[in-house]
Amino acid sequence: MSSVASGAIDHHHDSTTSTGISNKKLLMWIFLASDCMFFGCLISTHLIYRLHPPVGTPPASSIFSIELTSFSTFILLMSSLMMALAVNAIQKGNLKSMRASLVLTIICGLIFLGCQVFEFSEFVHVKHLTISNSILGTTFFTLTGTHGIHVLIGVIWLTTMLIYSYTGRLSEKDAIDVESMGLYWHFVDIVWIVIFTVVYLLEYI
Amino acid sequence: MSHSAVASQDHGTEHSKFELFVQIAMLLAVITGIEIVTVYLPFSHTALVTILMLSSTVKFLFVIFIFMHLRWDKPFCTVLFFIGMVLAGFTMWALLQVFSAQASIPLSSL
Amino acid sequence: MRLHKFLHNSFTNIRSLGAVASLALLSGCSWQSLLGLDGKQSTFITEGPVARTQLDLFYVTCYVTFAIFVIVASILAYATIKFKARTPAEESAIPPEEGHGNPLIEVGLIAASVFALVIIAVPTLKGIWYTYDVPVEEKANAYEITATGYQWWFKFEYLNEQVPGAGVLTTGNELVVPAGRPIHVNLRSMDVMHSFWIPKLAGKVDMIPNRGNLLWFKADKPGYFWGQCAEFCGDSHALMRFRVIALSPRDFNDWLDQQSKSYRVVASTGSGLGKAQFASLRSFKENEPGVSGDFEVSPLDAWKAKQFPEKNENPELITRGMHLFSEKTCNTCHMIRGYAGAVGVAGPELTHVGSRTTIAGGNLDNNAEQLQRWIHNPGAVKPGNKMWVNGYLLNNIKLTSEDEVALVAFLQSLK
């Protein structure tokens, strides 16, 4: 150790933190706590406007397509599974299997995004629901769009990590990086779990 | 400094995590399926809302505790996240309460 | 010796102050006026039950916090003085014992604080319910009005008073109400948030777009009250004022009758008008005060005097002004009931504008000079004013001073 004058300091610190939790992981958890509040406010906005829709608002269930949404929900759940497996793999030092899982996660993420793009364009062009022509459109697109951006960021992050795993920047000892990324990805998933229920399903009862 | 080191995380107990993850994922999918079916069932409004809230909470908890490892991590992580989650939940609840009051019905929906 | 003298002096000073105070009290001056707290919008002077409830509650909070303040502050002062190290030696003396606190004291103090808060909380809760809406037993007697905030003036609609062919009775900037009856005001806004505040009658409630707020108040007896918009609403928020005039039921009914009429037409006598009759325009400095209030008689009497036609009216001038009112497109924004074409709603209703004590949102005295000042350049009186921006600038309204004088005469004739 002492002969190496430079190196990744963080690693060294990580193993000696006061709580035993690595800094990166802690940071990620606090960030997610903060993000709860972020999405909490967005979802509240949507729900508040759904509470007393202005007269003449068409029922949202006539716009939503439960089939598509169920499908993308399922896809996102599977991506979470893949992500969990990826983290599991790298923690065991299995870089190869991690790569495979990552690729699947990315694919799932992309499918989800694709569904969302399709959904949005259908709403705009077929159902004539735009972000500015009604309050439903405004809150719906903003909320799901923000979630979509989170997914997109996640996909970019995952892809970067995947590339790193080939160039050697990401190796077995960097499990923590993958783990933090996993936390983020799962969080995006649970936000969707909430959105799926309160934005979509609630409209059908 | 080294003597203050707390043993780094213990990942020794994960022999069967793979199966566990897959099982959980299946479970989540099943719950989702049930949710989708429930909304079409002729239950009362409140009953349906309760069922949906409960089932999505269950899914939520499964993901954070299993996929996100909270179950195996230091409880401290759980505490941290729950501070945010609880406050967010509370704020949402309070906002919805305030806005569902009679006084808050917007003129545009009268 | 010197100390003695000082004490003596201050003693006599206090005595004389006391004498002044008791004299003032005897002569009918209240402590509010002694302390200069008797302004036109003073919350210390209450003229109705809502404001009174609020003031009483305020006093409760004062007593409680004052008591706590006296106790805590004296202990703090005592500790500071008593334990102060006065010499370097004292400073570097062996430090005192390392105490870490005493749970009993803490719990006692927490309990005491909670107790103090309960004293405040009980009347607070009562007050919240009392001030929110007209009490049930008085509901039947309540008089309902809708007040709408605009940048930067108020519109008042008398929901119970239908004017044949013109919907409900509408006025602007001066709210006339019956005294002794609870008034239920629906608060609305058409643009940004405003807030409706008549300090002597009731605390404020906001006027929020897309929201149906309400406020109630009751004036104990007839009177003239100052009100103010209390939510920042843009450039001229400071100048968004209004008045409330409470009348005895009889007067109020007379007023309603008068207001329900169409505008007052002053028949032209046919004789032309001479040049000399135009007053010359006084130029006003920006932000120069023009504001009502230093009425020579009581404000209420001043208001009553306004209900009658001006003394030396000039029918020719008025007729000229009447024509100008539509020539200069004033009618596109202002409603004058009975005046063909004057159906605008962007500005205050002017059917009886001459009978108000103030114009331009309680800012200017309603006299010829100030009226002319207003229509000469509304933007200089109220920065950003919609009449200026959307009227004068957009419609390119140009008035000669003759036009102005004629318009003023016309406006003044609208009793």
Place this chain on the structure above:
Amino acid sequence: MADAITKSGYTAHDEKITARSSLFYRPQAKTGLMSWLTTVDHKRIGFLYGVFALFFFLVGGVEALLIRIQLAVPNNNFLSAQQYNEMFTMHATTMIFLAIMPLSAAFFNFIMPLQIGARDVAFPRLNAFSLWVFLAGAIIVNLGWFLHDGAPNGGWFGYTPLTTRAFSPNHAIDMWVMGLQLLGVASIAASLNFITTIINMRAPGLTMMRLPVFTWMTLITAFLIVLSFPAITIALVELMMDRSFSTNFFEVSNGGMPILWTHLFWVFGHPEVYILILPGMGIISEILPTFSRKPLFGYPIVVFSGACIGFLGFGVWSHHMFTTGMGTVATAAFAMTTMAIAVPTGVKIFNWIGTIWGGHISMRTPMMFALGFIWLFMFGGFSGIMHSAAPADAQQHNSYFVVAHFHYVLIGGSLFALLAGIHYWFPLMFGRKVSEFWGKLSFWVIFIGFNTTFFPMHFLGLNGMPRRTFTYDPNMGWNNSNFIATIGAFILGVGVTIYFAVMVYTYFKGERVKNDPWDGRTLEWSLPNPVPEYNYRVIPVVHARDAFWYEKQHKEEIAAEHAKLEKAESAHGGIHMPFQSIYPFIASLGILIGGVGVATIDSNPDPKVIVGKKLTVCLIGLGIFLYGVYCWALEGNEGYHLHLDGHDSSDTKH
């Protein structure tokens, strides 16, 4: 400062390292502009936060003086309505977001790691990033002064729909929105860092219940920031969408509810005021024990009540909305929770008094400010309680009574505490001490000026004067109080000027002091002053709550322990120091450019010509940002090891 740090610290560097990370430029300058732009040292970052904050404090103060000049006499036209509205909006925005918060952040950065016996924060480059993003936000908020559109003028809580495009068509509000958004990002990033640092980087033996109270309050404040800023972020996003993409969040004609903004803003806004006061309370809890030479009375309960205040602070936001017609139940609920906050706050006051009780109070300048704090804050708290009685607040809301309340808690509270903190830690930061005479003089002038300014405002408010009014009539009975307040503001200005003049003088010419001049109790006083770059030669082991006080009483044992630790540490590879980095600065620069682009430049109205000026600037900004982040990620969080021989630092390679 540059000098102080350079001299005290270790300056040479390891050539081998340079060679190894040649792919990325790793700046190593220890002096000059580059050393500041690339610094990752928490002390330097803290110092910069402090400098910016004090600069903005003066700016905000000058704005306040202009406000007071305008109000000195009725119907004044020193300022136009428009200018006045800009003035109070910017005054509040500047004071809250650009002065008090960053000044607190300066202490978090500088003092907190020292108090927990750490060598740096958990993520040094993220810390630098927070600083520069803060600066970018500050610049954007203030840009309007120099542009045609003018400065933001919607009030510091920017109520909709006044701030929507329909009523504020020009870019002033866009700049406000964008600036606040960035300040939020900066604050959240910094807070994530602080929380991680406090939780994870404590010296051995420093359990949570041994943390100095200032560190505790830093932790709680950071939590408040992390949990409350998302609310305003969402509110601002919604406003931005409304302004730029004509969405309907606050557009009434399509069912929008402007009241929603009010809620979201205060969901953030109330925790925000505790964000402003808790650091101050932490500072006071450090100063009182030191100058009473007694440990803090009831440490656990002070900490607990701090947490309690923070937590309760999330449940009271609607007390700013008592007049919005929420209905009886909601109003009552929020009135009650608001009152409840008096209890934990009172507990703190009582414990502070308990601390000085029976002590040996040495009446130095920091102590004067600290005692001033207790008086004034208590006073401000009481007017807060008066507000919490909702029906009474119907009269007080948006009147000068509120203005009096919050200046008492903000100046008498936060600012006094921060001024106390500057005096208190000045010797540690710069090795010099402010003269007692001048310090106390400035205290008294500020104290008197402050009360002269704001005490009459209570009466102004109750006498019916609404706030945010650029003018008033001479016949309303407000003339005298206003005039007195203006005189007071100038006395206050003189006091502030004295304070800063003395600080600047002391920085250059002040009396040099030995280490630990106040006979301090917490760990940071065990360091030499000025503090060396690596902070602790040896990471100490903490044995008691007032760690340094304990060390001073157990000198021998501690010395022996130190020797042992030092050996262990050098065997371990020496002191780890992170490399400096320019990329946080570059990323922030990109954000600044992009932010300016989004906020100020008109997009091309013709949709066919998409590549307008705006888009170009935004893309340039985005490009620079991405470049910065990319390099930041790739250069890695490497560092070098430092070996110290005896008392001279030298560089050894193994």
